[in-house]
Amino acid sequence: MPEALGAPLRPNRHGRASSRLASSLVAFALLPLGGCGILDHGMLGAAGPVADQTRSLFLLVCIILIFVVGPVLVLTPLFAWHYRLSNTKSAYRPQWGFNWPLEGLIWIPPVIIVVVLAVFLWRDTHRLDPYKPLASPYPPVEVQVVALDWKWLFIYPDEGVATVNRLVIPAGRPVHLSLTSGTVMQSFFVPQLAGQIYAMAGMTTQQNLAAHAPGKFRGENTQFNGMGFQNQKFSVEAETGDDYRAWLAQARAGGKTLDLATFKTLSARSVQADPIQFGATASGLFEAIVAMNDPGMHGAHGHGHR
Structure with a gap:
């Protein structure tokens, strides 16, 4: 008897089954709560x-x-x-x-x-045609997007600046994107702002988007294109008008210049952990990148898919 009193309690088969069932029910009940953060970053x-x-x-x-x-x-x-x-x-x-x-x-x-x-x-x-301009009293911000392995290059032709893995836009104002690829076909996707659209070498596709209010959103490439694909993400930062102008001034003061030679170095396969800024860009750089991949299709336009 003393030996039996000192032995650890062991639930029978029914007890173990009930415990597993209860654990499963609790996990199922908490499952919706665990996905709330994921849903916030999606469509x-x-x-x-x-x-x-x-x-x-x-x-x-x-x-x-x-x-x-x-x-x-x-x-x-x-x-x-x-x-x-x-x-x-x-x-x-x-x-x-x-x-x-x-x-x-x-x-x-x-x-x-x-x-x-x-x-x-x-x-x-x-x-929802991605080529259709958004109705707005304000002119769109022009951004030229180049997909690389495994990073994104954003050129602001009217502002003369460029960034890598960081797209800064003014909130409440439409943004017109012209996209191409410096490598294989890739897919540009910012779930909270617009549908996905392909970027293809030697061609340009278009996307129109806007943000209602200031905030930070996640963008990514959804087209598998190599071992660094899982890290090919970028941030989209919607700023107020004053903050956007302040960022442009800060970017122009950076001193780095993005020209074709710099682009060729940048386009080498690598994962860029931290964003890069360029305070000046060479004129016609985006067009040169398109022509460099396929001179015969310079200026050609093709529709991507959402």
């Missing part, structure tokens, strides 16, 4: 007019698709329970034959759903 945390429209379309499609998924989720467990093996009174013995109400139920709702989805997708595909 659902929209911070600009383009992302707002994209999120609205996504939620609308989800609501429409509930009419497809909902009956399946409800009826599947009901049918499984009703025709369970132990319920011998409800054996499934179908009488095969043509049935107009059943045929209508099978075909009419899906056709209506497809038509409704097609109408909304057609409308919003044209409304």
Whole structure:
């Protein structure tokens, strides 16, 4: 007996099963909370007019698709329970034959759903065209974007400055991006501000975006292009008008000049941990980069995909 009193308590099989079940339920209950931060950085945390429209379309499609998924989720467990093996009174013995109400139920709702989805997708595909300028009383900020292995170069042709892995924009003002690649095809994506669009060597694509208010957002390349792909991220910083002008003045005072020779050094494969700023840029540098990759397609334009 003393030996039994001193032995550690060991739960039986039912106790261990109950413990595992409780742990699983707690983990499942906390799962939504763990993903909140991730959702804030994605399309659902929209911070600009383009992302707002994209999120609205996504939620609308989800609501429409509930009419497809909902009956399946409800009826599947009901049918499984009703025709369970132990319920011998409800054996499934179908009488095969043509049935107009059943045929209508099978075909009419899906056709209506497809038509409704097609109408909304057609409308919003044209409304969210990345080449379409954003309506605004202010002129857009021009930024030329060059995708490299494994970094992003941003050139401000009207301001004469450039940055690496840091895109600074004024809040409340549209931004027009012209994109190309100095290497393989890559995908430019800032989930909270706009959809993704491809950057391709020897070609230029376009993207229009804006931020409602000052903030810091995450951008990345979503096209796999090598071992440093997972680190090819950049920050997008939306500033007030005064802070944006102050940043431009600070950048111009940097002293570094970005010309074609500097670009060739910069384009070597590497992961740039910290942003770089250039206080001056060579005239026509972006066009030279496009022509350098494919002189025959200099000035050509191609549509990327969101």
